[in-house]
Amino acid sequence: MRDVRGAWAVAGAQLRKWHEEPVVVQSVRSAGAATVAYVIALRLSPEPAPLTAPLTALLVVQVTLYATLTTGIRRVNSVVAGVVVAIAFSVLVGLTWWSLALLILASLAVGHLVRVSEFVPEVAISAMLVLGVTRVGDTAWARVLETLIGAVVGLGCNLLFAPPVWVGAAGESIEDLARRVRRLMLRMGEEAAGRTPVEHATARLHEARRLDHDIVQVDAALRQAEDSLKLNPRVREGLLHRIVLRTGLDTLEICTVVLRVLARTLTDLAKERDPEPLFEPQVGATLEQLLSEVGDAVVSFAVLVTTDISQNAESAESRLAAELSTATATRDKLAQLLLDEVQRDARQWQLHGAVLTEVNRILDELDTEHRSRRLMEELDRGTREERERRDHLVRLRQRLRMPRRPRQRSDRNRPPVSGRSL
Numbered sequence: 001m002r003d004v005r006g007a008w009a010v011a012g013a014q015l016r017k018w019h020e021e022p023v024v025v026q027s028v029r030s031a032g033a034a035t036v037a038y039v040i041a042l043r044l045s046p047e048p049a050p051l052t053a054p055l056t057a058l059l060v061v062q063v064t065l066y067a068t069l070t071t072g073i074r075r076v077n078s079v080v081a082g083v084v085v086a087i088a089f090s091v092l093v094g095l096t097w098w099s100l101a102l103l104i105l106a107s108l109a110v111g112h113l114v115r116v117s118e119f120v121p122e123v124a125i126s127a128m129l130v131l132g133v134t135r136v137g138d139t140a141w142a143r144v145l146e147t148l149i150g151a152v153v154g155l156g157c158n159l160l161f162a163p164p165v166w167v168g169a170a171g172e173s174i175e176d177l178a179r180r181v182r183r184l185m186l187r188m189g190e191e192a193a194g195r196t197p198v199e200h201a202t203a204r205l206h207e208a209r210r211l212d213h214d215i216v217q218v219d220a221a222l223r224q225a226e227d228s229l230k231l232n233p234r235v236r237e238g239l240l241h242r243i244v245l246r247t248g249l250d251t252l253e254i255c256t257v258v259l260r261v262l263a264r265t266l267t268d269l270a271k272e273r274d275p276e277p278l279f280e281p282q283v284g285a286t287l288e289q290l291l292s293e294v295g296d297a298v299v300s301f302a303v304l305v306t307t308d309i310s311q312n313a314e315s316a317e318s319r320l321a322a323e324l325s326t327a328t329a330t331r332d333k334l335a336q337l338l339l340d341e342v343q344r345d346a347r348q349w350q351l352h353g354a355v356l357t358e359v360n361r362i363l364d365e366l367d368t369e370h371r372s373r374r375l376m377e378e379l380d381r382g383t384r385e386e387r388e389r390r391d392h393l394v395r396l397r398q399r400l401r402m403p404r405r406p407r408q409r410s411d412r413n414r415p416p417v418s419g420r421s422l
Contacts, residue, residue, distance in 0.1 A: 029157060033057040037153040044149065047142050052079075056150025061157055078119035079147040081110050082126025095131050103127055170245055171306030173221040177214055177252055178302030181259060182295030184208060189291035192266060193284035195277045201263070201270040208260040215253050222249055247374050248305030254365050255298060262358040269351045280341055286334045287355070293327040294362055301366050321368055331359060 034054035041053035056079070060071055085107050093099040107127045111120035126143065188204050222245055269278050279287060300323055304316040335356055342349045364370060 029161060030058055030061045033061045033154050033157040034150075036157075037150045040153065041146050041149050045142050045146050047146070050142070050146045050149075052143050052146035053150040053153070056147045057154040057157075058150075060151050060154030074116045074119050075122065076147055076151050077114050078111060078116040078122040079126045080144055081114050081116070082107055082123040083141075083144055085110055085123070086127040086129075086131040089127070090131055100128070100131075103131060170218075170221045173218040174245070174249060174252065174306055175299070175302045177211075177218050177256075178299045180211065180214060181252070181256060181298050184211070184259065184263075185291040185295035185298075188263060188266060189288035192278050192291070193281075193288040195275070196266070196270050198267070198270045198274055201267040205260070205263040205267050208256070208263040211256045211260070215249075215256060218249060222246065244305060247371070248302065251365050251371065251374075252298070252302065255362050258358050258361045258365075262355065265351055265354045265358065269348060269355075272348050272351065280337075283334070283337045283341055286330065286337055290327060290330045290334055290359060293323060293330055294359065294366075297323040297327055297363075297366050317368060320366070324363060324366060324368070327363060331356070331363065334359075 034057045037053040037057035038050065041047075041050035045053070056075060060075060085103065089095075089099060089103050089106075093102075104124045104127075107124035108120060111123035114123075116123065129143070184204065184207055187207075191200055191204065266278065278284065297320060300316060300320040304320055307316050338352050338356060342352060
């Protein structure tokens, strides 16, 4: 009986997790909006199968409300522009092989003129679909009507059912990036503690360069999360969330750049000292310990950035501060060991100093005081920009509501003060 209850509890937890998954929520919302748009179009459109309405609703219901507003407007513009071009061609030349080529060229040109961005091909598609039917006039306006129905239904779906917030997915991407950085640091530290062939050091350098592609993917996930915070009624303090995530990713990006430079330094050192070890045994062991501690601090920094609850944030910040303190002490020990080694053997002293400098840069970027100053600067800038936009809207509203001044009569038409004329 206990096993059955445990199985039901696990199944219930998985069901709740599936229900809260943003991808699942988005799929259900898109399917529902497309179905509702088709049902409405069946009643209002003269076409027997008004599939343009569900297609438009499916494309308009994007992952965020902000994207839905911008996408819906551009898509409606693209369809209307395509219909207008098709009507013009049907009146002038009709449908032939050469008119089809001209139609596509004209539609693409019009799409760029009306600035529909990614929906430029939709202008040509709409024009070809409308031009290829017999009753051009009726079908053209039916397609416009279906497009409007789909856009309105898609927008209404996002207004009534708030789209999912993609902050969790962006946070997972940031933490995953930090863990990949940590794993690379551990491998670099293990190889630096012994004899490192040039091939292994070069392989670590290529891994550090591949982190740039990972940053691009994380940046895309973060942009999606930032859009999901805009105009979302379920989100409070959206500006704070956006700034925390964005500055956190900026810090990790700087750390990956410095790590790539560190990998290049170790590769150059391996070429210079081959077949000798990179460092003396004690220096190599200390560097391995330092890179391990810095890797732990990178992961703790990512956890701090993606933590919402204040109590957990305080715990993550305390853990990060402790790890940075430990790494700083190890850094000081490594600096003394490197100084002693340079005094004994001055070969490659520039590369040894570069290793220490690059580790210092990573520690400085992860410093909590440095991050606090950066957050305050970004918050002040964001708040100032929002205040300026709000003041601009207030001034515009005041201008629209300003009553007109009554026209003053001229002295020539003014009636006399008394019964006698002056």
